[in-house]
Amino acid sequence: MTEMLPRPTARAEPAADEIPADGRRRSHTFPPESIAQIQRMAEEGHYEIRGWGAKRALPSFDDLTFLTASISRYPLEGYREKCETRTVLGSRFASKPIELDIPITIAGMSFGSLSAAAKTALGTAATAVGTSTTTGDGGMSTEERAASQLLVYQCLPSRYGFNLADLRKADAIEIVVGQGAKPGGGGMLLGQKVSDRVAGMRTLPPGVDQRSASRHPDWVGPDDLRIKIEELREATSWEKPVYVKLGATRVTNDVKLAVAAGADVVVVDGMQGGTGATQDVFLENAGIPTLPAVRQAAAALREIEMEDQVQLVVSGGIRSGSDVAKALALGADAVSLGVAPLVALGCNSRTYQRDGISHDATEDYRALGTEPGHCHKMHTGQCPVGIATQDPELEARLDAAAGARRVINYLKSVTMELTTLARACGKSDVHNLEPEDLVALTVEAAAMAGVPLAGTNWIPGEQR
Amino acid sequence: MCGIVGLHLKNPALHGQLGSLLAPMLDCMTSRGPDSAGLALYHDEGARTVMDVYKDVGLPKEICARYDIASRTGFQGIGHTRMATESAVTTEHSHPFTPTEQLALVHNGSFSNHATIRRRLVREGHVFDTDNDSEVAARYIADQMTKGADLDDAMRMVLKEFDGFFTLLVTTSSQFAVLRDSFACKPAVVAETADYVAFGSEYHALASLPGLAEATVFEPSPEVVYTWSR
Ligand code: SF4
Numbered sequence: 001m002t003e004m005l006p007r008p009t010a011r012a013e014p015a016a017d018e019i020p021a022d023g024r025r026r027s028h029t030f031p032p033e034s035i036a037q038i039q040r041m042a043e044e045g046h047y048e049i050r051g052w053g054a055k056r057a058l059p060s061f062d063d064l065t066f067l068t069a070s071i072s073r074y075p076l077e078g079y080r081e082k083c084e085t086r087t088v089l090g091s092r093f094a095s096k097p098i099e100l101d102i103p104i105t106i107a108g109m110s111f112g113s114l115s116a117a118a119k120t121a122l123g124t125a126a127t128a129v130g131t132s133t134t135t136g137d138g139g140m141s142t143e144e145r146a147a148s149q150l151l152v153y154q155c156l157p158s159r160y161g162f163n164l165a166d167l168r169k170a171d172a173i174e175i176v177v178g179q180g181a182k183p184g185g186g187g188m189l190l191g192q193k194v195s196d197r198v199a200g201m202r203t204l205p206p207g208v209d210q211r212s213a214s215r216h217p218d219w220v221g222p223d224d225l226r227i228k229i230e231e232l233r234e235a236t237s238w239e240k241p242v243y244v245k246l247g248a249t250r251v252t253n254d255v256k257l258a259v260a261a262g263a264d265v266v267v268v269d270g271m272q273g274g275t276g277a278t279q280d281v282f283l284e285n286a287g288i289p290t291l292p293a294v295r296q297a298a299a300a301l302r303e304i305e306m307e308d309q310v311q312l313v314v315s316g317g318i319r320s321g322s323d324v325a326k327a328l329a330l331g332a333d334a335v336s337l338g339v340a341p342l343v344a345l346g347c348n349s350r351t352y353q354r355d356g357i358s359h360d361a362t363e364d365y366r367a368l369g370t371e372p373g374h375c376h377k378m379h380t381g382q383c384p385v386g387i388a389t390q391d392p393e394l395e396a397r398l399d400a401a402a403g404a405r406r407v408i409n410y411l412k413s414v415t416m417e418l419t420t421l422a423r424a425c426g427k428s429d430v431h432n433l434e435p436e437d438l439v440a441l442t443v444e445a446a447a448m449a450g451v452p453l454a455g456t457n458w459i460p461g462e463q464r
Numbered sequence: 465m466c467g468i469v470g471l472h473l474k475n476p477a478l479h480g481q482l483g484s485l486l487a488p489m490l491d492c493m494t495s496r497g498p499d500s501a502g503l504a505l506y507h508d509e510g511a512r513t514v515m516d517v518y519k520d521v522g523l524p525k526e527i528c529a530r531y532d533i534a535s536r537t538g539f540q541g542i543g544h545t546r547m548a549t550e551s552a553v554t555t556e557h558s559h560p561f562t563p564t565e566q567l568a569l570v571h572n573g574s575f576s577n578h579a580t581i582r583r584r585l586v587r588e589g590h591v592f593d594t595d596n597d598s599e600v601a602a603r604y605i606a607d608q609m610t611k612g613a614d615l616d617d618a619m620r621m622v623l624k625e626f627d628g629f630f631t632l633l634v635t636t637s638s639q640f641a642v643l644r645d646s647f648a649c650k651p652a653v654v655a656e657t658a659d660y661v662a663f664g665s666e667y668h669a670l671a672s673l674p675g676l677a678e679a680t681v682f683e684p685s686p687e688v689v690y691t692w693s694r
Contacts, residue, residue, distance in 0.1 A: 069576075071549070072549035072550045072574060073549075073550075073574050073576055073628070074573075074574060074628070074629050074649075076647075081647070302583070302587075305587065308584075425576060426574070426576035426627070426628055426629070427576055427577065427627050428627050428646070429627060432576060432577035432580070432627040434577055434579050434580045435579070436579040
């Protein structure tokens with residue numbers, strides 16, 4: 001068993017007003033963290049690279065709450081009355097749309113960034129709960145194809161490991177235009193993770209840093225994307241749904257263009273979305289949060305009257321059933337999870353299991369300059385719990401079957417949370433959640449989500 | 465929180481009594497809906513069928529007197545007493561909702577996904593009079609029928625598209641239809657004789673009808689569309 005983190009009890013730092021107005025007075029513009037960053041850059045001469053997603057506080061689904069039923073609306077019973085979670089993606093053009101039991105999918109994470117055991121565990125878990133998983137920037141591994149009943153094959157700018165044989169083995173295709181963690185930027189895999197096998201799949205030399213392009217080599221803009229999509233459809237006999245994944249920036253325009261180019265499904269990845277490795281400056285300063293992104297994307301689909309034909313998948317920092325319910329209420333058809341299932345697998349856990357014995361990994365986290373609960377060190381390849389690594393020693397710390405069980409438990413719990421909220425809103429189908437079921441707790445969230453501030457009828461920016 | 469009643473007269477000999485039979489039925493529903501009430505009554509004028517709608521704020525008894533419902537004649541009628549839930553107490557917000565000249569709908573319950581369906585209908589050019597959830601169902605059925613569905617099919621589409629709780633009574637120039645959601649927890653009773661089909665949210669609304677002792681009385685099953693045609 002991995003071990004749960006202790007709950008935080010006290011504030012780690014004194015509040016700002018407790019800081020003395022003497023020689024230790026803190027600068028707001030140059031707090032110790034900024035000073036440390038400048039010192040590091042002066043020392044090393046390059047930007048910081050790390051994994052995970054944006055770490056700063058952003059407006060999020062936490063700023064929304066549900067108006068559940070009472071007298072004017074009636075709730076559904078928790079155990080007796082069914083709340084449907086089935087979800088179909090890709091019904092626009094594909095002859096074989098993806099049919100999911102739950103509206104929660106596993107996002108693309110590359111074999112290379114993740115270990116084979118981690119990919120297998122994610123595939124096994126997704127299959128057990130009736131959902132899909134996604135390849136990533138590095139091709140389709142045999143293990144994950146075998147483990148995943150429904151596998152989405154990504155087509156990324158790098159085209160690492162992208163080939164016709166695997167394309168035909170996929171259940172859906174996802175053209176990745178951008179990622180929420182780094183919209184407009186390319187991928188990165190540092191040399192320490194480029195094992196012989198990873199290098200082989202990517203047809204690149206082992207041990208050398210690999211950068212993925214930020215643009216596709218054969219198309220730029222919607223006109224050429226249209227041709228690319230058609231090419232992929234032709235190659236797969238118009239059977240497989242084609243998703244287009246966007247990093248959330250100019251969401252309204254991008255969603256419309258993706259639809260115009262022929263997408264069956266649009267995936268919008270918000271600013272909180274994770275990654276294996278990119279520049280910290282990118283993670284914290286590019287794109288818009290998932291909350292406004294889902295609202296804009298849903299509005300764009302409605303504007304062009306495609307919300308019933310093109311499905312919207314939303315990702316970026318989704319953790320719980322309430323996050324899923326709020327995304328669905330704002331117009332998503334499904335969500336995609338990346339970091340959260342890794343945490344379920346054991347990411348950031350203090351301990352790992354090996355041969356039935358629990359081992360403490362704290363020292364290994366510390367060697368990376370972090371602590372359990374704070375780690376974002378995927379890029380190092382030295383993942384203390386065997387998830388984001390290609391080192392056979394470390395990889396052995398993750399047992400795929402045990403990891404899969406944890407991810408299954410996690411996904412089931414999230415689904416139960418989702419249906420609990422939907423039933424309380426009087427819905428017999430989670431897809432019947434609507435923006436009118438939500439209010440916002442902050443003015444910012446009200447403006448971004450386009451729902452009233454709690455206790456008022458006021459939607460900032462809306463004419464009444 | 466509402467009361468609904470309806471009467472479909474098969475026997476033309478009873479047409480003269482439509483209003484006098486329906487008014488006491490509506491009055492029985494006062495406690496379920498004291499805010500406003502309304503009726504839609506159908507009668508023939510030569511070859512034409514005419515639907516008249518009466519609705520107002522106040523108690524059913526007052527409204528029936530104000531519009532002299534007891535003296536009205538015709539072959540069918542539906543009525544509704546309203547206890548407002550999420551929209552205002554006004555005449556416009558009162559049932560029946562009549563999106564076309566021949567279609568009337570009364571609803572007891574509460575839909576939980578009507579905002580989404582309303583958005584779709586508005587985009588298709590439908591104009592709403594109120595923010596009432598029942599109006600969405602009425603316009604939805606009218607829209608389905610304009611697109612070629614018969615009343616039966618349109619009601620079945622309601623079952624597919626609308627979430628929440630509902631007992632619906634819908635009439636057209638020739639039909640009288642009842643539908644309940646899958647939970648069927650909003651009450652409904654139907655009594656049928658050779659002379660009429662009567663509907664009430666509660667049994668006592670039917671008690672004043674002639675020949676009730678011989679009627680087939682049943683509670684409509686969930687998710688079944690019941691229709692009677694002239
Ligand atoms: S524990 Fe492993 S997977 Fe989790 S953040 Fe650290 S390196 Fe990444």
